[in-house]
Each structure stands twice: as C-alpha cells, then as structure tokens.
Amino acid sequence: MLDEDAYPVAWLGSLYQGRWMVEPDxxxxxxxxxxxxxxxxxPAGLESEIWTGMLTYNLVRIKMLQSGYExxxxxxxxxxxxxxxxxxxxxxxxxxxxxxxxxxxxxxxLSNRAPAPTSVNALIDPSHEKTNAFQRFSSG
Amino acid sequence: xxxxxxxxFLGFSIFQRSMIQNDQLPLCEVLxxxxxxxxxxxxxxxxxxxxxxxxxxxxxxxxxxxxFLFSDAARSCKAAASRVVSLLAHTEGRVVAQNAGNFxxxxxxxxxxxIRKIALRLANQAEYRAIQFDDLTSTIEFSLQRxxxxxxxxx
Numbered sequence: 001m002l003d004e005d006a007y008p009v010a011w012l013g014s015l016y017q018g019r020w021m022v023e024p025d026x027x028x029x030x031x032x033x034x035x036x037x038x039x040x041x042x043p044a045g046l047e048s049e050i051w052t053g054m055l056t057y058n059l060v061r062i063k064m065l066q067s068g069y070e071x072x073x074x075x076x077x078x079x080x081x082x083x084x085x086x087x088x089x090x091x092x093x094x095x096x097x098x099x100x101x102x103x104x105x106x107x108x109x110l111s112n113r114a115p116a117p118t119s120v121n122a123l124i125d126p127s128h129e130k131t132n133a134f135q136r137f138s139s140g
Numbered sequence: 141x142x143x144x145x146x147x148x149f150l151g152f153s154i155f156q157r158s159m160i161q162n163d164q165l166p167l168c169e170v171l172x173x174x175x176x177x178x179x180x181x182x183x184x185x186x187x188x189x190x191x192x193x194x195x196x197x198x199x200x201x202x203x204x205x206x207x208f209l210f211s212d213a214a215r216s217c218k219a220a221a222s223r224v225v226s227l228l229a230h231t232e233g234r235v236v237a238q239n240a241g242n243f244x245x246x247x248x249x250x251x252x253x254x255i256r257k258i259a260l261r262l263a264n265q266a267e268y269r270a271i272q273f274d275d276l277t278s279t280i281e282f283s284l285q286r287x288x289x290x291x292x293x294x295x
Contacts, residue, residue: 055259056208088209
C-alpha cells in the first residue's frame, strides 16, 4: 500500500468513496424503505417482509438507474425517497390510500377513467364511513 | 385501459405499469414482467383461478410491493386491501369487499422463496445490464476519443 505507483491516490480515493456509499445505501434500506422496524410477528412473516422490502427497493433502484441513463445524469445524485413518491402515486399503485393523511396527497383521481359504479364511491370515500358511524351514534 | 389478463398467470405486467415503465427506456428488459412470471411458474404459485377470485398471484404480489412504497398507516394490510379494491374498481369496474383478512391469507400463499428469488434475480439482471451499459458507454467514448485524436493529428 506504500507503493504510490501500484496504489495511486485516485484509486484509494475511489475505494474510500465506494466504501462510504455502502452506508447511505443501508440507510436508504432501513430508513427510507422503512425496514428498520418490522411489523410481522412470526419468523416466516419477518422473512417475507424483509425480502418484499428488498424486492421493492430493487424495483425503485432499477427505476433510478433507468432515469439516470435516460437523462444522462449521475445516478448517485438522485434521491430514492423523491423517486418513491411518483411511483407510489402512479395510477396503478397509489390510486387510493385510505389511512394516511400525508400519503393521501398523492392519491390519483379516478375521474379521468370510465365512470365507476356508484357503490364504489361509497367504498372509497372515507367520509362515508364516518357519516354512517355518526348516524348510528346519533340514532342510538 | 384494462390491466387484464389478470386472471392468467401472464398478468404480471401490472408491475411494469406501476413502475411507470416504457419500452423505450434503457434497461427496460430488466423491469420486464417475464422474470416474475417465470419465477412464479417455477415455484408453481397458482391460486385465484376462479373468475370471481380477487387475489391472484399478480394482484397479491403487487399489493405486497405497494405496501413498501408507502409508510406509516398506509403500509398496513388494510390499506393494501383498499388499494386492491380501488384498482379493481378502476380497471375492471368491479366492486369487491375490502377484506384485509383475505389479503393476509392470500399473502401467505406466496412462498418466501419466490419473493427472494425475484428480488435476487432482479438485482443480478440489473447489475449485469448496468455493467454492460457502462462498458458500452465507455467503449463509445473511447472510440470517439480515438476518432478525434486521429482526426486532429491527420490535420
């Protein structure tokens, strides 16, 4: 390692940079993908959760790779969490999020498509359930 | 536009569509649904054949993956089941009950080995193609450099 010709400074620098990039990647998996705290309560469930998380992570990373090549942009300069949002609000994925107010901002409107049956509106409208509950409470 | 054939086992194209995929994009073959289809066939993941069944392997895997695209409460099985209800209403005009229990039972039918295989194969393919892509880019750059170098000296 003391031989400057065999181990040039640029090579050492790139090696260090490559090593450091492992840390942000682990951070992305744990924090951005939310694999830090697992929800399942059985060993099989936990394993399934980890691998599904990794599958999703790979899908998003491949999308980043594509975007980088397409736009001729440095892939490491792109944000995983920033890309996850447009994917999750894609009409095929995030068309409806019931439980999270923050994620609801990304919901996809159904209005551009063929008119859905009336009962769907009752299913997808969160206020409907509240109204029913309120009515039941009021009548009781 | 319908995402059918969801009933067939070739219906994994839903993944391509969810990932805002275009055939013109680089590395498009990596996000091709055939990898998921092949893996599912290898492991014989067959359920939800009946017409009235909601959770086919494709829909189920899609719902599981969609859980990880969200955080907090939107990651719950209930929210995933809601997304399936919304998807079916959106694409097929069919209203089904939002049943998180059914979703969880269907989830257990997809073997962990299959999910692991898909994740690893996807990573391998992407890595291989990315290296190829980089090599191709560097080869072109190198050729251009040589061309300019020769051109400059010829003058």
